[in-house]
Amino acid sequence: MPKGIEHKRLRQETLDRARQLLQHMYPDGVIFGDEFCIGSIDGKKGQSLKVNLKTGVWADFNVPRHKGGDLISLRAARDNVSYAEAARRIIAEISGDSDPPPQGSLSARRADIEATVPVPAGAPSAHLPLGLPHPRHDKPGYVLTAKWAYRDGSGQLINYVARFENADQTSPKGKIAKEVLPHSFFAIAGWRWKGLGGRKKPLYGLDRLTQRPDAPVLLVEGEKTADAATDLFPDIIAVTWPGGVGQVSKADFTPLRGRSVTYCPDADAAGLRSVEEVARILMEAGVAEFKVVSLPSDLPRGWDMADDPPPGLDLRELLRNAAATAAIQRALLRDLGFEELLERLVYNVETDQFVDLRSGYRLRSAQLNNMFRHTGSKGMALRLLEDIRLRKVQRFAYIPGNEDRIVRVDDDLLVLNLWRPSNAVPQAGDAAPYERHLRYLCPTDEEFEHLANMLAFMAQHPGSKLKSAIVLIGPPGTGKSFVGHVMRRILGAHNTSNVESTDIKSDYNGYMEAKQLVIVEEVMALGRLEIMNRLKPLITQPTVRVNEKYLVAYEIENRANFIFLSNHEDALKLEDGDRRYFIVISDRAPEAPDYYDRLWAWEAQHLGVILDWLLSRDLTGFKPDARPPATEGRRRMIDAGRSDAEVLVADLVADCAAPFQHDLVELAEVRRVISDILSDGRGTTITRPALTRAMRAIGAVDLGQKKGTVSGVEVRKSLWAVRNIDRYRSMSPQALIEQYIRSLRDLDGKSKPGDAEILL
Known part of the structure; x- marks a missing residue:
């Protein structure tokens, strides 16, 4: 015992304060009657180490050598110090005195209870060479294999964590046996194998x-x-x-x-x-x-x-x-009391959902009742709804730029605003690597300028819609996804979605709720007109109806812009008049792998620089609602997306070849000729819908079923005009029939299409 400390008196005092001292030593311990239980001498959760609160006798039944007759010996074993040192520490904690203690009274051992943080600049360096033996004698074979410096936000040293391994032993996981110990600096004792003391442990990083x-x-x-x-x-x-x-x-x-x-x-x-x-x-x-x-x-x-x-x-x-995961969010709510639920939840009348403002988790009334049925309440939803303090809104809304959660909108309705701000902050610097990569993806300066303007518009006007979408096409490995990745970080991942073509095709479109950007990876809509038709309103319309499985569908503001990525030129089936897509197709080969390593590493450190570059870009003259430039990539995508029938019809019309020698054609005759060419003698025929799509793709117009009389005989024909469209639209049915019959008689090649064919 240290000088000045009465042995019996200290033992008795530790017994009198046993619960307090043990709970301080082992916060995860539990008390059953007259026993305090913890999992091990080191404080792991469990009950194998038991302490008699009346006598102080303790023992760990999993480790026979861990036993003793009082709390002082328990403290000595836990801290791996002498009995006298353990007594000093207990007295210091009991007294709370911060003055320097005499040898016999440790009431002010504060300087050795808590480590000095950060480590003073003049402190000696920690001696932690690799191969250092474990400081405890009961750990033979364990040597230091790694150490990690914990630092505060300013980079100053807090302490070390050291890893000791025994190559001759294996852990239950099948790995090399290890033990990790903290190494901290104390004002009096210097560097010690000890934690920081009573304070919360800092994060590494x-x-x-x-x-x-x-x-x-x-x-x-x-x-x-x-x-x-x-x-x-x-x-x-x-x-x-x-x-x-x-x-x-x-x-x-x-x-x-x-x-x-x-x-x-x-x-x-x-x-x-x-x-x-x-x-x-x-x-x-x-x-x-x-x-x-x-x-x-x-x-x-x-x-x-x-x-x-x-x-x-x-x-x-x-x-x-x-x-x-829903399981996590349910667990977080399950432990809340009624008053906490009132503080956390908002009720949406339109969808009959309770929304947790902290996690965003949503519960229907029946689900909320079931979650809290263990409390004896069969109607938690009704209890909340009957309480005037519960906040209620009429619908969801998405209002970028407004950080208020509950907002009164123009129609005097209370809405729950689902928008949350991004953490991205602009930072001055040189964004050359970002600009260089955009130029690498764009074949022309005009395409780079328009792409940069579209991205800058998203950054400068969060929540405003472009009336066209970005489509980036190129070989695999060129870094197309980098463009979407950067915008996700700038706008905030929670304000964006990453989806695939199957998601667009699905009847459920939860990916559209509360989003400023939707990135469609590896889009492939060729031959799937339903996908193209679904995309049209999503790209241009100001609202969207959100439909999720098993939930009430509802309408919300559509603030989403789109970026499509693909390796294939025929990714989208475009029509000549479609103005919704800005197409960039690059034939550039991928750069060397280290180019992308450097690019991603630079971006990780300079997101604020990219944001500043986008925010500083002059958008004077840029019109977000205007038709995007008709790029070479657009022409290639239209050509690549054409069916065999469309290509054939376009070629025949361009060459004035049968059955398109004249301006007027009959659909049945066109179908016969096209089927003969495409079937290659196999007798197959092109379907009527496929043929009409091919005709419309080259600009032909369906004039409809026409009836007239020729030489006293009634004639009915389904006619299309492939040239001089406006002229034929203005003609009467009789004139059209006469014109068509005359063209059939004039097949000697002397007439040129469009010459003297119109009967006025």
Whole structure:
């Protein structure tokens, strides 16, 4: 015992304060009657270590050597210090005195209870060479294999976390046995194998978070995994907390407030179990968005991003598909009391949905009742609706630029505004790499200028619609997706959607709700007129009817602009008169891989520079409603999208070849001739709808069924005009029939199409 401390008195005082002291030592412990239970001497969750609150006797039944007769010996074992040192620490915590203690009284050991943060500039360097033996004698064979410096937002050193491994042992996950220890600086004792003390544990990566306030965040388990993820995804900030999933509640996640966070747990039971707790803690910390990576079920046990991915596993695709799962959102609401629900929920009358303002999760009345049935309430929805404090709105709205959640609109209705701002902030700098890549994708200066103007318009006028969509076509690997990626980050991922052609074709269009930009990857609508027809109103109309499975359909503002990406020239089936698409087709070969590595790495650090470049672009003379330039790419796409029948009809008309020697043709005769050519003697015929599409594609006009009399005989013909359209439209049915019959008689090749064929 230290000098001046009475042995029996201190033991008794620890017994008198047993509950307080034990709960301070082990925040995750539980009390059953006269026993305090915790999972291990290190504070893991569980009940194998038991402390008798009346006698102070303790023992860990999983580790026979961990036992003792009082709380002082328990503290000594936990901190791996002498009995005397443990006594000093307990006295310091009991007294709370901050003055320097005498040898016999440790009431002011404050300087050695909490580490000095940040580490003073004049402090000695930590001695952490690789191969250093484990500081505890009961860990033979463990040597230092890695260390990580934790730094604050300004880059100053907080402490280290060191990893010790024993190559001769394996963990339950089948990996090398390891132990991770904190190494902190204390004003009196210097560097010690000890945590920071009573304060919350900092995140690993705080300095990177501060440097890039608008970047998305990837949360992983462990420093090694965070470093690996940083190398894999330079556009994302990877962070972690110290101590693994068992210590997540002790970490300070407030620096993530307002950030978009994706969590990728390890592929093991503990990682999967941690999702709900991590979600709850981060939502309480105020993150703007929380998503979880759904890991394939066949991953090796314990896999993380520091391990090699199995063949065929696309890690970036995993992150892209991360989602705010309904299970997490339900769990976050399930634990709330009635008053908290009133504070968090808004009721939308139109869709009969309760909306959680924090997570965005929505529940119908019946779902809310079922969620809270365990509380004994069979009608939580009705209880809320009957309370005058519950906020109610008539419909959803999407009003970019207005940060208010509940807004009174022109028709004097209260609406719930689904728009949330982006975290992107403009920053002065040189955007040459971005401009250079746009020029690389565009064959001409005119196409570059128009593409840059369209992107700048989206940035300068959030929520305003262009009346045309961007279509970027080129070989695989040229970096087309980079354009959409940058705009997603600038506008905010929550304000954008990434979809495929199948999503456009579907009857359910939730991807259109509350979006400023929709990016359609690998669009392929050739031959699918229903897709083209669905796109027309989505690109141009000011409102859209949102239809999601099992939910009430409703109308909301349509603020979405579109970017289509494809490797194929025939991706869209365009008509000559369609003005909804700005087509850029590049034949450039992909650059070397290091070009794209540099480009993505630069963009990860300079998003604000790109935003500033877009915001500074002069849009004088740019008309968002005007027809886009008729590019060479547009002509190529129209040609590539033509069917065999359309190509054949166009060629025959251009050559004045049969059956198009004259201006007027009969559809049945055209069908016979085209079928003979296309069937190549096989006897197949072109369908009437396919033929009419081909005729309209070359500008021919259906004049309809006409009736007239020739030489006393009534004649009926379905006539089309392929030239001199306006003249034939003004002629009477009798005149058209006479003109058509005359053209049949004039097949000796002497007449030139259009000459002396009109009977006035």
